[in-house]
Structures are given as C-alpha cells and as structure tokens.
Amino acid sequence: MAELKKLTKNVSGYVAAAVARQIRHQLLSEELRHYEEEHGAVQPGPVAMLTSDVDDMTKLCGDRVRLIAI
Structure with a gap:
C-alpha cells in the first residue's frame, strides 16, 4: 500500500505540473491577445x-x- 501511495503522489505531481503549464500557456496567450488588441500585432x-x-x-x-x- 505504501508503494501505491508513492506512485499516486508522483502521478499527482506530474498532473499538477501539466495543469500548471497549460494554465501558464493560456494566460500568456490571453496577455498577448490583449496586447495585440491594444497596440496592434507585433511585426x-x-x-x-x-x-x-x-x-x-x-x-x-x-x-x-x-x-x-x-
């Protein structure tokens, strides 16, 4: 049972990291979209x-x- 808990904690860490990357990507995309709306697309x-x-x-x-x- 202890080994199973270790695996679950590792998987939870990987999932949390993947979710954090996705959220960061969405926030950066949204920030870029707002910037482009305000200032025009970067050329x-x-x-x-x-x-x-x-x-x-x-x-x-x-x-x-x-x-x-x-």
Whole structure:
C-alpha cells in the first residue's frame, strides 16, 4: 500500500505540473491577445547580422537576414 501511495503522489505531481503549464500557456496567450488588441500585432523588423563568413551565413539565413561582412 505504501508503494501505491508513492506512485499516486508522483502521478499527482506530474498532473499538477501539466495543469500548471497549460494554465501558464493560456494566460500568456490571453496577455498577448490583449496586447495585440491594444497596440496592434507585433511585426518583426529588419534583421542585420555582422559575420566574418557571409557565404556560410547566407546558406543558413537566406534572404531573411541582411548580412554585413566584418
């Protein structure tokens, strides 16, 4: 019976952690929705990267990033 109680406590901990993650996710989603309603959706701005290897970074980033050789 003691072993069964240990298992139950462990399962309860996992369930509580999963529920906490779900609640946190819902709260963050709601907060983002309120922010977007107030201020408009967040738009990513232009991105620039300084690099010593423009060729390799071009392969990785494509045209999404402006690469500047240093």
